[in-house]
Amino acid sequence: MSARATIAVLTTLLASACAMHHARDGRPLALDTHVDIPFAYMAEPRFDAGGDTPLKVDLGKMERGGLDAAFLVVFVEQGPLDAQGYAHAVAQAERKYAAIDRLLQRYPGRIRLARTPQDIRANRAHGRLSAAIGVENAYSLGHDLARLDAAWARGARYLGLVHVGNNDLCSSSLPDAERHETNERGITDFGRAVVARANALGMMVDVSHASDACVRDVLAISAAPIIASHSSARALVDHARNLPDDLLRAIAARGGVIQAVAYREFVKRDPAREAAEKALQKAVAVQAGDAEYDSEKHDYLPAYVEGMRRIDAQFPLATLDMYLDHVQHIARVAGIDHVGIASDFDGGGGVDGWLDASQTRNVTEGLRRRGYDEDAIGMIWSGNLLRVWQAAIDAGAKHQEAGR
Template sequence: MIWCVILLNVLSGFIICSADINKEKALRLMRETPLIDGHNDLPWQMRQLFNNELEKMDLNTLEKTHTNIPKIKAGRLSAQFWAAYVPCESQYKDAVMKTVEQIDVVHRLCHLYPNDLMFATSSDDILSAFKQNKTASLIGVEGGHSIDSSLGTLRMFYNLGVRYLTLTHSCNTPWADNWLVDTGKDTSENNGLSDFGKELIREMNRLGMLIDLAHVSEKVMNLVLELSIAPVIFSHSSAYEVCKSKRNVPDDVLKKVALKKGIVMVNFYNDYVTCQKTANLSNVADHFDHIKKVAGHEIIGFGGDYDGVSRVPEGLEDVSKYPDLVAELLRRGWTDTEVKAALGDNLLRVFREVEKVSMLTSCFSITKHCHYFIHYFSLLIFEVRDSMTAIKPYEVPIPYADVVNPCRTMYGYPPQDNAGSMISLGLHLLLLTLLLHGTILQLF
């Protein structure tokens, strides 16, 4: 019995020592390579808790969220894409205004906490913030409904610092289908992407804006992977084969992302980790392992979805816990190179590629046809965004019939585009007149 107790103590000490070694190694790797997370909804919490009145809270002491400055420091979070999110209920109403307010929140957070947060818009900015021991703060707009089917709005968002657009959230836009289509809870309205949606992909390539495929239908995933000349991202999605939620990425798509040299940033939401209400850190690591096995370590990243979900795994309760997940990957045999790739090297590579494009500028004047030709040369190392400045912005608006609603005016559209709607309105007025006329006659 005494020998059994001694043996158990020795084994326990060995396990603790091994865990400490992995944690220490994790922290060392995180000092050498920036941890970049693809999605955090802290700005939405600012809306929900304080109605965006940031003076009412202190990010150093805030305890109602997964994210605050001490937790950021403990988690070695070097760069964060903050989500500028507004609900689908705002579509066709005040989505653009509400989204601009969320973009403003990110700017103001960086202004209020300049010693800890640094506003960033490029891959170089991420590295600069890392050297200064600050968290690079980038913006991703979560949901295509936020641009109200306007490429002008998309371009202005870019000018305000937005560096990715999630094409849909949990509703269709007039030009793209969302993931609920694949569950049967929504119907396809665009056969994946409309013609306008395809032009939007080209415009995002031209701008140098990351295309985010989290929340889209599988058909949209495949269409965009064919259309885009730049790598794409899944800012907060996991592996479908590990948890069969339609918010996750199927194996065949993972392989296409690898061919496109894109990235899938693993989500920590329990429902997408285990497809159950409960999950743990090890379950999240299973997604990392699966993606690596299917498509290689070069496409993996972190996309915690903190402050945007109601349930997170045991062991990953908030943003301070990233080092524990990194230590788990090391325990599972991940090499330093593989860990550094997942931490930030993969995202930095993708970001740089999105800031690049082929040197075939001579055919840029034939935008649509050349786009497909350039696709086959998109792996060439030339500045994409900067080279594409020769291409003029796409200016044809979405057809009015695709977006007509009581909150939208028709200014700018030629009369023929409105003919159908005007005829329809005329018929409705005629029927109403006849109905009223009949009612009046009955009174007499």
């Protein structure tokens, strides 16, 4: 290797190391593990993330707020566990993969796909944003293990096993009472096969939305550390979607990470607000001529937006400090190495002080006010998640080596 080539390699390595948790200006590398996208993402001008949009996360908001990377989520709502339901779920997932592809193709100078932690750091070092891909609800696999490999090929790097309502992998933290479901079933044989295949690929397994029984089963069988991509602390807000202290400790003991989520109901219980929101959703749906509320269709209608402004005035949102209470609790219980950040923006997330990606720096300042030093803030914002991501990749490589 020539002297010039050697210097170039050393320069690249140094830049990557400096960008690991902090930018050259000292700002931490900020990574949000859960950002939803609508089905019309990048297909309609109003949802072109390169422009000024009603979305809580678009490229301009990320750039202004200092949000370097986001896992864009391929979410599919739970439906029937039959051939027709599976086919519909697979088709819906494809729409979201295609939407992310359009984003990356349209704005390659501003945002690139990240398939590895190294990609996140390299994009940051070159002044670009990163889009990583997460799957929420493995129902979109259509009960076909081969589709997990297809998701990996499309760039998916974490797999959320379940959503609201039990599926063919495991029981949900919020089972469907009308279908007489319970949250006690845990993981299924298909779920075990999916976890094993995710481990072999190097894909992170995500237990947010899973029942406590399912989380315990996954901890027992996963060959790699796991994540909870968007879950807060049940000790502070007694909601089934939050994790109890014993599971916080158990995830940490296996090397995993819990990404505290800034979702209003998981940060602050307010039954009166929840009732008002449900009433608004029903009224807007009726006004639009629909039998039931559909967030994809109704959340951006003027009547809904104005109604939410009235609700916010009457029933104040959870605050950034309330959210940071959850971050701090998880850090105390699980350890500073096992907590991260998630917004659930464009999926119901947002607290007063962090209402969209443009306010991302407020989270950093809030952590500083609580006494966290710059190294700890870097770990919370990205370092912990990137470590677990790399551990999943390493476990996959070990599995592949053993199979040769």
